[in-house]
Amino acid sequence: MADTKTNTEDFMRMYRQMVRIRVFEDNANQLYLSAKMPGLTHMYSGEEAVAVGICEALTDDDRITSTHRGHGHCVAKGADYKQMFCELLGKEEGYCRGKGGSMHIADQSHGNLGANAIVGGSMGIATGSALRAKLQGSDDVTVCFFGDGATAQGLLYEVMNMAALWQLPVIYACENNGYSEYTKTEEIAAGSITARAEAFGIEAFTVDGQDVLAVNDLSQKLVARARKGEGPFFVELMTYRYHGHHVGDINRDYYREKEEEAIWKEQRDPIVNFGKWLSEEGIASAEDLKAMEDEIRAEAKAAVDYALSAKYPDESEVDMHVFAPTDPATLRPGA
Amino acid sequence: MRHITLSQAVNEAIAEEMRRDLTTFLIGEDVAEAGTPFKVLAGLVEEFGPERVIDTPIAEPGFMGIAVGAALTGSRPIVDLMFGDFLYLIMDQLCNQAAKAYYMSGGKLNVPLVLRTNLGATRRSAAQHSQSLHALVAHIPGLKVAMPSSAYEAKGLMKTAIRDNNPVVILEDKLMYNDKAPVPEEEYLIPFGEAHVKRAGTDITLIATSSMVQVCEAAAETLAAEGISAEVIDPRTLVPLDEATLIESAKKTSRVIVVDEGHQSYGITGEIAGRINEKAFYHLDAPVLRMGAMDVPVPFSPALEDITVPTPEGVTENARKLMSGEMIHAA
Ligand SMILES: Cc1ncc(C[n+]2csc(CCOP(=O)(O)OP(=O)(O)O)c2C)c(N)n1
Ligand SMILES: [Mg+2]
Numbered sequence: 001m002a003d004t005k006t007n008t009e010d011f012m013r014m015y016r017q018m019v020r021i022r023v024f025e026d027n028a029n030q031l032y033l034s035a036k037m038p039g040l041t042h043m044y045s046g047e048e049a050v051a052v053g054i055c056e057a058l059t060d061d062d063r064i065t066s067t068h069r070g071h072g073h074c075v076a077k078g079a080d081y082k083q084m085f086c087e088l089l090g091k092e093e094g095y096c097r098g099k100g101g102s103m104h105i106a107d108q109s110h111g112n113l114g115a116n117a118i119v120g121g122s123m124g125i126a127t128g129s130a131l132r133a134k135l136q137g138s139d140d141v142t143v144c145f146f147g148d149g150a151t152a153q154g155l156l157y158e159v160m161n162m163a164a165l166w167q168l169p170v171i172y173a174c175e176n177n178g179y180s181e182y183t184k185t186e187e188i189a190a191g192s193i194t195a196r197a198e199a200f201g202i203e204a205f206t207v208d209g210q211d212v213l214a215v216n217d218l219s220q221k222l223v224a225r226a227r228k229g230e231g232p233f234f235v236e237l238m239t240y241r242y243h244g245h246h247v248g249d250i251n252r253d254y255y256r257e258k259e260e261e262a263i264w265k266e267q268r269d270p271i272v273n274f275g276k277w278l279s280e281e282g283i284a285s286a287e288d289l290k291a292m293e294d295e296i297r298a299e300a301k302a303a304v305d306y307a308l309s310a311k312y313p314d315e316s317e318v319d320m321h322v323f324a325p326t327d328p329a330t331l332r333p334g335a
Numbered sequence: 336m337r338h339i340t341l342s343q344a345v346n347e348a349i350a351e352e353m354r355r356d357l358t359t360f361l362i363g364e365d366v367a368e369a370g371t372p373f374k375v376l377a378g379l380v381e382e383f384g385p386e387r388v389i390d391t392p393i394a395e396p397g398f399m400g401i402a403v404g405a406a407l408t409g410s411r412p413i414v415d416l417m418f419g420d421f422l423y424l425i426m427d428q429l430c431n432q433a434a435k436a437y438y439m440s441g442g443k444l445n446v447p448l449v450l451r452t453n454l455g456a457t458r459r460s461a462a463q464h465s466q467s468l469h470a471l472v473a474h475i476p477g478l479k480v481a482m483p484s485s486a487y488e489a490k491g492l493m494k495t496a497i498r499d500n501n502p503v504v505i506l507e508d509k510l511m512y513n514d515k516a517p518v519p520e521e522e523y524l525i526p527f528g529e530a531h532v533k534r535a536g537t538d539i540t541l542i543a544t545s546s547m548v549q550v551c552e553a554a555a556e557t558l559a560a561e562g563i564s565a566e567v568i569d570p571r572t573l574v575p576l577d578e579a580t581l582i583e584s585a586k587k588t589s590r591v592i593v594v595d596e597g598h599q600s601y602g603i604t605g606e607i608a609g610r611i612n613e614k615a616f617y618h619l620d621a622p623v624l625r626m627g628a629m630d631v632p633v634p635f636s637p638a639l640e641d642i643t644v645p646t647p648e649g650v651t652e653n654a655r656k657l658m659s660g661e662m663i664h665a666a
Contacts, residue, residue: 038637039459090459090636101461101635117463118421119393152392180393182369188392254368312638319631 044072049270053215065122070115079107085307120153130170149180197234209239348493363415434477491525528575536566553647599627
């Protein structure tokens with residue numbers, strides 16, 4: 001574990017947020033297995049310390065872009081269960097009014113610019129958000145989350161080049177969970193991932209993505225520096241997804257061994273290990289942590305029940321939101 | 336005759352052609368051990384090895400460009416694009432490079448390449464995994480476009496596509512992979528540019544692509560019970576298009592609905608309707624009707640998604656209106 005900070009509240013919030021992600025995913029999986037959720041979903045379980053360690057270093061004014069595996073980023077950036085479950089089930093009260101679903105879930109009011117179903121699809125968006133901050137003299141920072149598999153997209157290299165040339169306040173956060181779909185990372189990535197950023201003169205770091213304090217420490221430093229115009233930065237976070245690529249990917253022996261999964265789950269779990277550290281440091285007892293988890297599970301259950309009986313959007317919403325309205329007054333010459 | 340799934344039909348077609356022609360190879364994401372997320376290509380890497388069934392990183396423009404280069408220089412690549420929605424990523428390689436090489440080189444360089452991908456909504460996959468984008472590629476001179484409506488077509492069209500000396504885009508409906516149809520054991524190919532009259536009729540023509548053929552067959556069944564005889568025609572390839580068969584049917588029935596899952600505006604339905612208006616004008620008793628998907632990004636919520644695509648009920652309803660003269664908007 002990274003060395004001590006004394007802010008008990010911060011520690012407890014990080015723990016809470018990680019548990020909130022895990023519990024959200026347990027419920028999402030259950031909804032899928034009981035055929036109550038339309039479509040598929042990609043679970044974030046196992047990677048909680050990445051989203052939480054980073055997002056806890058951000059304010060509501062800072063932006064993130066998320067991925068197809070986006071529930072964790074969404075929770076970590078401050079979203080509520082109720083609207084998230086409503087979105088997952090395609091209900092009107094969902095964050096995207098049911099139009100986005102799991103792969104586009106985002107609480108926009110906390111600076112989440114959206115989950116993206118196109119691998120690498122948000123790299124331009126994140127970099128553009130950082131350009132806007134610079135042009136408008138704003139000191140917010142944008143974090144671009146993407147997976148190891150997404151480093152194969154050429155777009156990343158185009159935008160990193162520009163971000164470096166223009167010193168943009170963007171942090172590229174590569175969640176390296178060892179796999180892209182059914183393929184091991186070493187089979188799809190030549191050379192070193194961080195070296196690619198370094199080739200553009202971007203400072204790059206590798207961090208243990210299972211250690212929330214290590215992730216948070218590094219993030220605090222980089223966010224502070226990015227605010228001062230010292231960006232961009234690149235971080236590779238070594239992590240692991242517990243479930244299959246998506247909830248339907250159950251028989252996965254052909255690409256990933258059960259023993260490997262067991263090692264990560266039993267020895268490297270970010271929540272269990274951080275919980276142990278909290279107890280050892282005398283910050284919270286095992287009972288405190290259990291009580292917190294129970295409370296979160298109860299909140300999740302209530303939110304799921306609510307979402308299950310919530311109403312679907314009215315059919316009239318189908319062609320709403322294709323175009324944003326423009327105030328005709330702004331179109332008058334001289335306006 | 337044996338019945339096999341559309342997925343098996345595609346797999347068989349590719350396997351047969353890969354045995355027949357050693358210059359063919361498959362390339363795409365998770366095509367080898369995983370056999371694609373839809374398992375369509377399962378078993379091919381075992382037979383042909385990783386040299387001819389090539390897993391790529393998630394780099395669509397890159398592997399598409401590589402396939403174009405290989406095709407220009409003597410290979411016959413079959414490119415697997417996991418979702419039709421990713422067409423946007425490869426448009427330059429497909430439309431600026433592959434589609435134009437033969438023309439720009441004055442006939443000296445050609446690109447014998449198959450791009451197989453998919454289309455189709457109602458899988459609850461939201462706006463970036465549900466699009467039917469065949470109109471985009473059908474718009475580009477130099478690309479051939481095929482859309483199988485069953486396992487039978489999927490096999491016959493794929494074999495023709497692989498032997499064609501041009502870039503061919505084949506779009507399969509991802510909801511039909513498990514649908515079974517009779518498919519002969521013996522080898523057959525389906526020539527491009529030959530529409531198939533799925534059901535003969537005399538009162539109204541329903542022209543339908545891909546899974547919309549099933550939709551129109553169901554509608555035709557309902558209409559038959561009401562005494563309306565509908566002819567259902569599947570063009571099978573959009574480029575080349577068997578205009579003659581479509582026009583002939585329009586002249587015979589005098590009423591036509593064109594049904595397609597792409598967005599209705601600026602799409603396939605308008606193109607086919609336009610050709611019929613030009614060439615069968617005096618034979619028509621009603622305007623040719625277009626039924627495409629709604630002009631909205633595909634919504635996730637089942638409550639919204641299902642109303643964006645043509646249904647048998649919708650086709651039936653419109654057919655009744657055309658028959659009763661309700662759709663004739665006299666000025
Ligand atoms: C452009 C594009 N290509 C392919 C896919 C299909 N796909 C979805 S997730 C995924 C793997 C992504 O791997 P990685 O970036 O490592 O993220 P992870 O799923 O491991 O979190 C693939 C290939 C896609 N959604 N978008
Ligand atoms: Mg990955």
